[in-house]
Structure formats: C-alpha cells, structure tokens
Amino acid sequence: QVQLQESGPGLVKPSETLSLTCTVSGGSISNDGYYWSWIRQHPGKDLEWIGHIYYSGSTYYNPSFKSRVTISVDTSKNQFSLKLNSVTAADTAVYYCVSLTSWARSFDYWGQGTLVPVSS
Amino acid sequence: QSALTQPASVSGSPGQSITISCSGTSSDVGYNFVSWYQLYPGKVPKLMIFEVSNRPSGVSSRFSGSKSGNTASLTISGLQAEDEAEYYCSSYTSSGTPYVFGSGTKVTVL
Numbered sequence: 001q002v003q004l005q006e007s008g009p010g011l012v013k014p015s016e017t018l019s020l021t022c023t024v025s026g027g028s029i030s031n032d033g034y035y036w037s038w039i040r041q042h043p044g045k046d047l048e049w050i051g052h053i054y055y056s057g058s059t060y061y062n063p064s065f066k067s068r069v070t071i072s073v074d075t076s077k078n079q080f081s082l083k084l085n086s087v088t089a090a091d092t093a094v095y096y097c098v099s100l101t102s103w104a105r106s107f108d109y110w111g112q113g114t115l116v117p118v119s120s
Numbered sequence: 121q122s123a124l125t126q127p128a129s130v131s132g133s134p135g136q137s138i139t140i141s142c143s144g145t146s147s148d149v150g151y152n153f154v155s156w157y158q159l160y161p162g163k164v165p166k167l168m169i170f171e172v173s174n175r176p177s178g179v180s181s182r183f184s185g186s187k188s189g190n191t192a193s194l195t196i197s198g199l200q201a202e203d204e205a206e207y208y209c210s211s212y213t214s215s216g217t218p219y220v221f222g223s224g225t226k227v228t229v230l
Contacts, residue, residue, distance in 0.1 A: 046122055047208055047221040062217040096165065105153035105212040105219070106170035113165075 002027040004097045004111035012091075012118050018084040022097030022111060029078045030055040035100040036080045037107065038071060040093040048093075052100055053080055092118045123148065123220035124209055131228040132199045140225045142192040142209035148220055153212035154192040156185060159224075160205045168207070169194060196227070204229045 008020035022036070029036060037052035051061035053071045061069050065084070073080040084091060094113040101108050125143040132138040142149065142156075156169040167176055169185035172192060182197045192211075196203055209222040 045206070045224050047210075047224070049217060049219040049221070060218065064217065100219075101170075104155070104170045104174075106155040106167055107157070107165075107210065108167050108170075108176070110165040112163075 002099060002109045004099065004109055006095060006097050006111045006114040008114065008116070010114075010116070012087055012116060013120050014088055014118055015086055018082070018087050018091060018095075018116055018118070020082045020095055020097070020114065020116070022080050022082075024078045024080075024099075029073065029080065030075050033102045035060075035102060036071075036073065037098045037100045038082045039096045039098050039107070039110075041096070041113070042093045050082065050084075087118045089118050092116065122223035123213070124211060124222035126207075126209060126222040126225045128223070129226045129228065131230055132196075133230045134199055134201065136199050137195060137197045138199060138227065140194045140196075140207055140209075140227070142194070142211075142222045144190050144192075144211060144213075144220075146190055147215045148211040148213035149187065149190045149192050151212055151214070152187070154185070154187060155210050156183075156194045157208045157210065158205050159208065199229055201229050203227060 003025045005023050012018045035052040038050040053059045053073050068085045070083045094115050096113045097111040098107045099109045130138050154172045158166045172187045173185040184195045186193050207225045
C-alpha cells in the first residue's frame with residue numbers, strides 16, 4: 001500500500017515562498033504510469049489541482065498559478081516537492097500530495113494533508 | 121468557483137440510498153474520467169470510484185457510480201453512519217487546467 005506524507009513549515013509570511021516535501025513509502029516514485037501531484041483545499045472547502053511531475057522530471061502546472069509554482073522530484077529519496085512563490089493570504093489552505101494514475105486519471109493515494117497558513 | 125456542480129448537502133436515514141450528482145460539460149464529465157473521493161476531517165482522503173463506475177479494491181459495493189450525458193452520479197446504498205463525510209467528484213478536462221473538482225457534498229446520516 002502506497003503511503004504519502006507531507007512535511008514543511010507550518011506558517012509562511014506573505015510574499016515569501018511556501019515549500020513542502022512529500023515522502024512516498026510502500027512503492028517507488030519511479031513507478032511507470034504514476035504522476036505525483038499537489039492538490040490544495042481552501043478553508044472554504046474547494047479543491048484545486050496545482051500540478052504534477054513524472055519521475056523523469058517532466059511537469060504540468062495549473063495555468064492559474066502562472067510562474068509561481070515549481071514541482072521537483074528526487075528519485076533517490078523517493079520524494080517530490082512543491083515551491084509556491086510570492087504567497088498571499090489566498091494561498092492559505094490544506095496542501096495534499098497525491099498520486100495520479102495516468103490510465104484512469106484518478107487520484108489514488110493521498111497524504112494526510114498539511115495546513116499552511118499565510119500570515120505575518 | 122468550482123468547475124463541477126454538486127449539491128451542498130444530501131441526507132438520508134440508515135439503510136436508505138442516496139445519490140449525489142456532479143454536473144459538468146462535454147469538455148470534462150463528457151469524458152469517462154470521472155472519479156469520486158471521500159473526505160473526513162483529519163483523515164486521509166479516499167478514492168471511492170474511478171472512470172465513472174469502477175470501484176478500487178477495498179471499497180464497499182454499497183458505493184456505485186454512473187453517468188448520463190454530462191452529469192455523473194455517486195449512489196450510496198444501505199446508508200451507514202460511517203458514510204457521513206464530504207464527497208467530491210473530479211474529472212479530467214480538455215479545457216484549461218486538466219483536472220477539475222466539484223464543489224463538494226456533505227452527506228449526513230439522520
């Protein structure tokens with residue numbers, strides 16, 4: 001059973017960079033057919049797909065984030081990471097790392113989620 | 121503002137069946153890449169249905185999915201107290217961002 005766990009600072013100041021890492025256990029991040037995604041849920045409860053990365057390093061981002069987002073992968077550590085620049089209060093959300101299957105386009109395994117408040 | 125429309129809440133008594141709808145367009149729900157998720161506060165979200173009507177291993181057969189046109193549905197049969205949670209639909213989309221979610225439905229067991 002694949003498990004994912006988010007880690008990172010619990011609070012980010014406005015205009016700074018939000019950084020999170022997801023550690024994958026119970027399976028290889030280099031597994032063919034899986035994309036490694038970040039999804040967030042605002043306090044108002046809407047879910048939003050941020051982007052994903054393949055183990056090769058190829059990425060696909062939600063255009064809504066324009067150039068603010070970077071997702072990277074470290075196959076040696078079985079981890080992938082999220083960086084979101086120039087954050088505002090609107091980026092306050094629970095951030096989930098999630099596996100996406102390429103054939104079913106479904107989000108099969110989720111992390112517990114981590115709340116990241118953006119506040120001075 | 122969510123791309124897919126769900127009712128804010130649905131309720132039912134134990135043992136009853138309830139259905140949650142997820143309305144979209146031919147650019148999203150029109151594809152057969154609709155999935156459903158169960159979210160409990162503080163717990164790991166769970167995939168309940170993928171590709172409109174397929175259940176992952178370990179998901180109760182009381183959960184079923186279907187689609188008619190551009191509206192997908194999740195039906196919970198034999199409603200149980202443990203089914204009380206938030207449910208979200210999601211779909212691959214050919215316009216804009218490739219994955220969109222519904223607005224979420226709170227299921228209450230009376």
